[in-house]
Amino acid sequence: MPTNENKILIDKLIKVTDFEDYFNNYCKKKIEQTAKENNWDDKKKQEIVNSVNFERFNATIYNAFARDSKENLEDMIVLFRKLNENHNSSMIKLIPINAMIQYSLEGFVERLVEEK
Numbered sequence: 001m002p003t004n005e006n007k008i009l010i011d012k013l014i015k016v017t018d019f020e021d022y023f024n025n026y027c028k029k030k031i032e033q034t035a036k037e038n039n040w041d042d043k044k045k046q047e048i049v050n051s052v053n054f055e056r057f058n059a060t061i062y063n064a065f066a067r068d069s070k071e072n073l074e075d076m077i078v079l080f081r082k083l084n085e086n087h088n089s090s091m092i093k094l095i096p097i098n099a100m101i102q103y104s105l106e107g108f109v110e111r112l113v114e115e116k
Helices: 004-017 019-037 042-050 058-065 070-084 099-115
Strands: none
Touching: 004 019, 004 058, 004 070, 019 042, 019 099, 058 099
């Protein structure tokens, strides 16, 4: 886990990139795809969509950036803020993601659909 100071910076990075929106949209799309493939009714699909909770995932993001220096995190915040300042849609915002985060995200959604 990151230091308290870095946790604050990682939270800023999450906010600047609208990572929570990306997370929610990604999960919803994957759930809808699985629902369609498995002929789920709308009630089951909606139940799973409603169970998506970013708070259950954000530890993965903290872990992914835990070893980054304060300076590196501050640089990322400035960079992503600048890159995303002209994008009004969360669908085209750039986010910091690596293989660990992507793998965890895919696993998170798989567990959601398997639990229900």
